[in-house]
Amino acid sequence: MKLMLGALLLAAALGLPPFLGAAWQNALNTMLIASLYALAFNLLAGQAGLLSFGHAAYFGVGSFAVLHLMLATEDGLAFPTPLLPLAGAAAGLVAGLVAGWFSTMRSGVYFALVTLAIAELFHSFAPHLKELFGGESGISGMRMPWGDVMFGTVLEVYYLTLAWVLVCGLLLWGYTRTPFGRLTLAIRDNEQRVRFMGYDAHLAKTVIFAVSAMFTGVAGALQAVSNETANYAVFGAHVSSQVVLFTYVGGATLFLGPVFGAVAFSLFAFLVSDLTRSWLFYQGLIFVLVMLYAPTGIGGAVTQWLHQPRARIRAQLAGPALWVAFGGLGITCGVVFLTEAVSVLFGLDYANLKRGAETLPDFALMGLNWAPLSPLTWGLPLGILAGGIFALRRGVRRLADTEPTSDTNATKEGLTA
Template identity: 50%
Template sequence: MKLTKILLLVLLLALVVVPAVVPVSMVNAAIQMLIAALFACAFNLLCGQGGMLSFGHAAYFGVGSFATLHAMNALNGHGLLPTPLLPLIGALGGFICGVCAGWFATKRAGVYFSMITLALAELLHSLAPHLSALFGGEAGISSMRSPAWGLDFGDATQVYYLTLVWVVMSIALLYAFTLTPMGRLTFALRENGHRLQFLGYNVHRLRVLVFALSAMFSGIAGGLQALNLESANYVLFDMHYSAEVVLNTYIGGVNVFLGPVLGAALMTFFGNAASDLTQSWLLYQGLLFVLVMMFMPSGLAGLVLAWSAQIRRNGWLAVIPAAVTALLTAALVSLAVVFAIETLQRVFSQDYQALLIAGQPWPAISLFGRDWLPGSPLTWAMPLLLGLAGLLMLKLARRRWLRLLDDERGSKPAALTLQAEGDAP
């Protein structure tokens, strides 16, 4: 626990100094990572802690954005709500919509609940283009950040610190909620809602409250997005954004409180970095999600906790060989997959096909800093060799991991024997 607090403090200090050590473009990316982290953490209150999987949570993110923009235009940054407090309007909008939608959606559970949330979000997405007074039609709604509290919010650094304060406070409140009796009931709701009902609790009311709180914090994330971009379009209600928060949350790990934060931050950074390098970045994101669900159902945070537990039990020296082997496995398999996908993507692109039609015999393609001939067997043998090497390393990594587990199992009986001998008269 003490180490966890130290790591969180180091992380917070690192976030504070980000604008001083990275360029402006990275500051803007960091703002997006913070907003995505809060959105995923808010979603996980409903999904991971409450056991209710929503496929339409982008609706409350979008409502928070539009509510904040309307407040920016109406108040002009003055009055009772200066610019730094405008995300409260997003929270209010998300909460009200969460209560209304949650009352209907939580009448059912499981798959039916998920389908209702999807239907409500798609209904809003379909209506939004026709409600131009609320959502601005195709052009959307725009505004400008007004000066407040001696700050003009004209540069990305000030917006970053404003976003950081809101995100840290919101995540702290979400964590504090898990420690309350209501938070404990939320976990119980996930495990067995029928038992809560038999104990006399109003399960429907509890579900509506959890749904509304999750929507409220999603609205705060949407309000921060509005302050950052100073505009919003009804595209925010699209299914893509609802699916994105689901992927981020599960990749990070729904059973660890900060797991969604980790997943959202990493995937947002990956999207910003990879979208400039390849057109297939969404495919890689989908492949990563599939691999995590198949081999790491507890998510990246669960993987980190598992390795941390092994380090505590066996020490760094025993764990390092297995960790290095696992990293080499991931690197080799990733290189093989990227090589194959990028080669196929370039060969089947319209520009390359046009060159073939023009009579050029299989022009070379540039990949990993060198030219590769698609007609050469070496080009297609390379991903196969990398993949084969990755599979061999995977076998070695699995063997070393099982050896760690066997050592752990073998040490337990010995410890119990020593304890029994010490207790004997």
């Protein structure tokens, strides 16, 4: 079943893009890069239990490394364009070894703060190091032709990205099946016991950090190849925070869990960012709701549903799932209306509209005109929001009352690796 599903997804990834427009091809490319970035990050955070707040450092190092190589190929260096991301892998590996050695001297919140500080150092110094990072304007390069492939279209870049993401994904999956991959899980579960068994935990964590940084560098290189440019903003905190959202919304306890989060948020940004300026607020709200009501993430919730041992238990979960769905819909409608209404009322356009008016003028939203002082304008969305919260809480309580069997618990424990 899993092989068939994987084959269908691969066939869709290979055959569907030529029939889509350039915008959708670019969006799919972004999803692939985000997925690899999240998988690399999850090796460190989900499998080793080392939460990094500064993984943008290695994403950015990979981007700039490949851009320097692209500039060299423009000057005549004979280097195959499909192998350009190797520069990002090498740069990420070296940076990960150095930074990982110091970062892994501490654990917990101190480790997270050290990684954040390293990324902020890159972000602060990059605008001043023009030879390495091109100053504030950054560095730009061109993809050179290779063989009969020009790499001049979004579709050609998409297939290059797809190939690299598949190879790196398989390598990361293979890593989890190695003895060192098992040691990674052991460090997450009980580092002290690993030390008592005679392993050098610091050295092991450094290697894990470096491997994660290497694949992160590949993701950064793929983005640079796609955009043909990068600047110091790639080291920003938002790049580090994005991958945390991808991973934990998708499910850090599953290997492919972060892919769910990366695809969901990338698709959300592509579809919603042109509709409203508040899309980042909605993205953060989704993260909060998932952490509150589905802490195992999207992948964990779906896996728990699919691996119920009997159809009867699935039938028991159907009712609570409908309550959760209706609650989520009600909360979405209420929050979206209130957010967009406040955005309109405090926006510059409405400020210009109400100048000279004796009363507050009506505002247009969702195809209708609304009176700012009318009880209906605020009572309707608040009522829908309250109903959504009630339905969601009821559904969550009913889901909690449906206890999985011991077989289900055993299945879940086997999947957490």
